[in-house]
Amino acid sequence: MTRNLITDIPGIRVGHAGDMALGSGSTVIVFDKPTIGSIDIRGGGPGTRETAMLEPDYTVDNIDAVTLSGGSAFGLEAGAGAQALLREKGRGFRIRDAVVPIVPGAILFDLLAGGNKDWGRYAPYREFGYEAAKNARADFALGTVGAGVGATTRTLKGGLGSASAKTQSGFTVGAIVATNAAGNVTIGSGPHFWAAPYEHNKEFGGRGWPAKMPPNALAFRSKGQVRENTTIALVATDAALTKSQAKRLAIMAQDGMSRAIYPVHTPLDGDIVFAMSVGRKPLPEPIYALSELGTLAANVLARAIARGVYEATPLPFRGALPSWKDKFG
Incomplete structure (x- = not known):
């Protein structure tokens, strides 16, 4: 069965946890087996946990899980919660x-999106990470869930999105993303997504391009200040890749953000893409096949970004941004 989710790749499960009254949450991607991965960071204000070792020249190759979380720097504790659950499982x-689960992570800033952030001495993200890892499964919700609870764009509620596709040679590529961008995912003030050319089966409304591009479509507009933003994503494939090849996959997948968000990769964002290889079947050759894989990863990530915004619902707070469906549905 094709779910059009990153979990169409066997060996990947996803769980969410969060609190609507808090206006924030966390998402954990759990790998059934230790997994090779890497990372590419393009935004000017990232927040990360255990990501240096994902570079190809570092020692540890295998990752057990990845966390995507709201909460700004407080949300990095989601990794400790996921780590605790994995340690219990050996x-x-x-x-x-000694057994040390390897759980890199990235965070987005949602502390000003509404909700009661007066959580006392310790933030709740460690518990969110544990609960999300415990809840991880093949079927999972999109929109205002997990790391997407407090996510926003400049004009619309952001959210958690996912999508998948196959290469011509049969490898699967999937993406999961929490879109909390300084820019827009829609063109001008209308309903049309920048990612429209890559859409499959009306997965985010089927509106296509506008009949005429609005005159202000390319004007620079941004929602907020430094670190009030960040789009955090993970792409994965069932092809067997080296760490260096996973790095190239992450680099190419970043183009999906450029296709779906305008503007993107600014000093106001902390845009990050993890890339993971969960497969055992090698590419038929190392250059052309990896190029195809990376091109598709960018397309799938663009779709996942639009899909997360399309599926989002507004937060129940006064002054909260409208969802796409509330405004255009």
Whole structure:
């Protein structure tokens, strides 16, 4: 069965946790087996956990899970929660009798999106990470869930999106993303998504391009200040890749943000793409096949960004941004 989710790739499960009254949450992507991965960071204000080791020249190759979370720097604690759940299951990097689950993560800023952030001494994100990892499964919700609870764009509610597709040679590529962009995912003030040329089966409304491009479509407009933004994503494939090839996949997948968000990769954002290889079947050759894989990853990420905004619902707070469906549906 094709779900049009990143979990169309066997060996990947996704879980969410969050609190609507808080206006924030976390998402955990759990890999059934230790997984090779890398990362590409393009935004000027990123927030990350355990990402240096994802570079090809570092020692640890295998990842157990990845967290995407709201909460700004507080949300990095979601990784500790996911790590606790995995440790209970005996998962992790083994050094004699010690077992350390490897859980990189990234965060977005949603502290000003509404909700009661007066959580006391300790933020709730560690518990969100544990609960999300515990809830991880193949079928999962999109929109205002997990890391997408407090996500926004300049004009519309942001959200958690996912999509998948196959290459001509049969490899699957999937993406999951929490879109909290300084820019817009729609063209001008209308309902048309920048990602429209890549849409499959009306997955985000089927509106296509506007009949005429609005005159102000390319004007620079931004929602907020430094670190009030950030789009965080993960792409994955069932092709067997080296760490260096996963790095190239992450770099190419970043083009999906450029196809779906305008403007993007600004000093106001912290845009990040993780890339993971969960497969055992090698590419038929290392250059052309990886190029095809990366091109498709960018397309799938663009679709996931639009889909997350399309599926979002507004937060129940006065002054909250409208959802796409409330405004245009």
